[in-house]
Amino acid sequence: AQTVTQSQPEMSVQEAETVTLSCTYDTSENNYYLFWYKQPPSRQMILVIRQEAYKQQNATENRFSVNFQKAAKSFSLKISDSQLGDTAMYFCAFIAQTGANNLFFGTGTRLTVIP
Amino acid sequence: EPEVTQTPSHQVTQMGQEVILRCVPISNHLYFYWYRQILGQKVEFLVSFYNNEISEKSEIFDDQFSVERPDGSNFTLKIRSTKLEDSAMYFCASSEFNEQFFGPGTRLTVL
Numbered sequence: 001a002q003t004v005t006q007s008q009p010e011m012s013v014q015e016a017e018t019v020t021l022s023c024t025y026d027t028s029e030n031n032y033y034l035f036w037y038k039q040p041p042s043r044q045m046i047l048v049i050r051q052e053a054y055k056q057q058n059a060t061e062n063r064f065s066v067n068f069q070k071a072a073k074s075f076s077l078k079i080s081d082s083q084l085g086d087t088a089m090y091f092c093a094f095i096a097q098t099g100a101n102n103l104f105f106g107t108g109t110r111l112t113v114i115p
Numbered sequence: 116e117p118e119v120t121q122t123p124s125h126q127v128t129q130m131g132q133e134v135i136l137r138c139v140p141i142s143n144h145l146y147f148y149w150y151r152q153i154l155g156q157k158v159e160f161l162v163s164f165y166n167n168e169i170s171e172k173s174e175i176f177d178d179q180f181s182v183e184r185p186d187g188s189n190f191t192l193k194i195r196s197t198k199l200e201d202s203a204m205y206f207c208a209s210s211e212f213n214e215q216f217f218g219p220g221t222r223l224t225v226l
Binding site: 035 | 157
């Protein structure tokens, strides 16, 4: 079974600063995908960034980047130049490439950007 | 940009009543999903649907739940006899491969 753990229930960061959200996962799969989703107060689930497990290069999307450590089963999200609009819940999620095709989510980290 | 849509945005129902939540997935996607998020908790998988049948379901998805793709565009989740603990946000998602796109959710409140 797959599990996803986010050990930081809440975090805060000053506007324009950098923050890192942690995520670890457990799986016996070798091929899988990892995602970070953002859920603002509207509760819409918005995909922030994805990482394929077979790729060694860390994914980057503008101000968002990940530190993917496959051996350690770690997948952290770094947000640079934090903006007020980044205030949201952030969920780490896992999906296996084969077999069950549902997403497994962590419990989320509530990020507050302070002006 | 194509998106997943869900209706209604908010549904209030009495305990024991049947509800149908509706979703229109992205048109060229082949896989459809329902997830649930109880307030303050994580998002939980309910069911996935492919080729007009259920491909996976969780232990939450018991006999009170059913899904259907009644036509070429809609994907519905039916809860036959709602319970108080069914109050949650229900998200529909669709995918072509492994990246799932979520709808805005339906907030279900069972009184």
